[in-house]
Amino acid sequence: MGDPGxxxxxxxxxxxxxxxxxxxVGLPAIPSMTAARPALAMEELGVCLAAQGDELLLGRPLDASFRAYLRSAGIAAPAGITVEGPGIVETADRVPSDARALARLRAAAERGAYLLPMGSTEQTRQIATLTGLRYAAAEPAVAARVNSKIYARRLVEEVGLQAVPGVCCESVEDLAMAxxxxxxxxxIVxxxxxxxxxxxxxxxxxxxxxRLLEMVRRRAQRTGDDRLHVVVERFLPKMCDLFYQFTVARDGTVALDTVLETLLDDGVPQGNTARSPWADKHRAEIEECAVRIGRQVHRDGYHGVVGVDALCGADGTLYPVLEINARLNLPTYQLPVMQDRHASGLTYALSRQYTLRLRHAxxxxxxxxxxxxxxxPDPDGAHAVLSCFAPLNALAEQARDGRTFPGRLYTAMFAPDPDSLARLELRMRHSLYALTGERHPNKLGATPCMTP
Structure with a gap:
């Protein structure tokens, strides 16, 4: 990383x-494979980050019409390396047993290519070792440590940042006290x-x-394991949620990449805006926090992209770390397209995830x-871009006997001014209504913003 070629x-x-x-050991929960399929299909978002000459590992090939659309939208659709295997198995887990994929990767390694995973795990490190690809990520053990919310709370205390009142819990009794x-x-647990x-x-x-404590205690009695790995924090009234991304170079240099306002629907991220009033107000403070966090994670062995979730309280106080995501983040994949549109004068942008109810794929x-x-594009250039296609139909097999299935649509919208952006988002909603018959694909309305 750092080599433009x-x-x-x-x-x-x-x-x-x-x-x-x-x-x-986290909160008691029932595992669900329905959550896994759309997440696996999200790997297509890599098309927006890849540059000309890069390759993208995929569990299924890009739709030919979607590939043609990307090129028409000025996005360098990368060469795809399709990895064979069951649809509910992660692509990273399939690679070691796919001889054709390994051969493609070894050929890339001979050209000096790097493997860039979204998150560094033992599986991704194994792929680099098997193929000879240079590894453009921190070691898996370091990534796992830095991504823990317990690590994040302790880092906040260590470097003296404003912390949401709360505690780390590593046993059932810790939780009882909290x-x-x-x-x-x-x-919030x-x-x-x-x-x-x-x-x-x-x-x-x-x-x-x-009730939660009773469930956790019963599980500990049943398993004979008193461990727990959660954080408990006070629920704070807020003005907004923020996200910022910075990059830690191998030499420890820290560069702030972007500050965004996060759109949430029932606690789940649904998109981002940039240059919101709150992001603007706290940008200098966030840049200072990014440097302090970046230096600490580098001392702990990490280098690469870091995304941080933050909160602006109802009283205007910035809580700069809710969690640290030491990996590529959803906005990471959108940034190249945003920056390209910004350079052409479309300085207002909105990235959105829509959840649609569909009867057919x-x-x-x-x-x-x-x-x-x-x-x-409008006469003023305003237009939307589709970031990926596969998540829309990831759960299509549920569409039986008249039932609908949820499909995820990832978009980014660009315009030269906030009014134009609002009109564009309204057209997108009307178009989605024509597609699904639903007036409210999700709860959030249009939010004007500016790209970094």
Whole structure:
């Protein structure tokens, strides 16, 4: 990294937290494969980050019409290396047993290419070792440590940043003490390796806190294991959620990449805006925090991209670290397209995830036709870009006997001014209604913003 002419093989392993969390004991939960399929399909987002000459590892090939669309949108659709294997198995886990994929990767290694995973795990490190690809990421053990929310809370205390009131819990009794606050205040309990709303519980009453503690104690008695890996934090009224990304070079240099406002729907990220009033107000403070955090994680052995979730309290106080994501993040994949549009004068942008209820799996041609009012540039240049296609139909097998299935659509919208952006987002919603018959694909309205 740092070599502008370097060739990369991208591996977008969006389920890296599952690997890092192996052995960690979190909140009681029922595993669900329905959550895994869309996350695996999200690896297609790598098309937006890849440069000309890069390659992208995929569990299924890019749709030919989607590839043609990317090129028409000015996105360098990378060469795809399709890895054979079952649909519910991560691409990283399939590679070692796919001889054709290994041969392609070894050929890339002979050209001096790097393997760039979304998150560094033992599986991704093994792929680099098997193929001879140079490894453009920190070592897996370091990544696993830095990505823990327990690590993040302790780092905040160590470097003297403003912390959300709370504690780390590494045993059942730690949790009992954390929940025994008087008088009771609403709390958030988070798994050390939870992500995107998974492994998170809000406790609004003492009764709910007691029920959680009872469940955790019963599990500990059943398993004979008293360990726990969660953080408990006070629920704070807020103005907004923020996200910022910085890059830690191998020599420890820290560079702030972007500051965004995060759009949430029931605690789950649904998109980002940039240059919001709150992001602007706290940008200098965030840049200072990024340097302090970056220096600390570098001392602990990490280099690469870091994304941090932050919160702006109702009183205007910045809490600069809710969690540290020592990996590529969803906005990481959107930034190259945003920066390209910004350079052409489309300085306002909005990235959004829409969740659609579908009865049939639409082809990309049908999707493109349905959304053409938003995808076709206005006279002022305003237009939307589709970031990937596979997550839309990842759960299509559920569409039986008249049932619908949820599909994820990832978009980015660009315009020269906030009014134009608002009109564009409205056209996108009208187009989605024409596609699905639903007036509210999700709860959030249009939010004007500016790219960095």
């Amino acid at each position: 370097a060739e990369f093989v991208l591996l977008c392993n969006f389920e890296a937290e599952r690997a890092w969390g192996t052995g960690a 929940l025994a606050i008087e008088p009771f205040e609403p709390l 988070k798994d050390a390796y939870g992500v995107s709303g998974r492994g998170l519980m809000r406790l609004d009453s003492p009764a709910r806190a007691r 639409p082809s990309f041609e049908h999707l493109h036709t349905s959304l053409s009012p938003a995808l076709t």
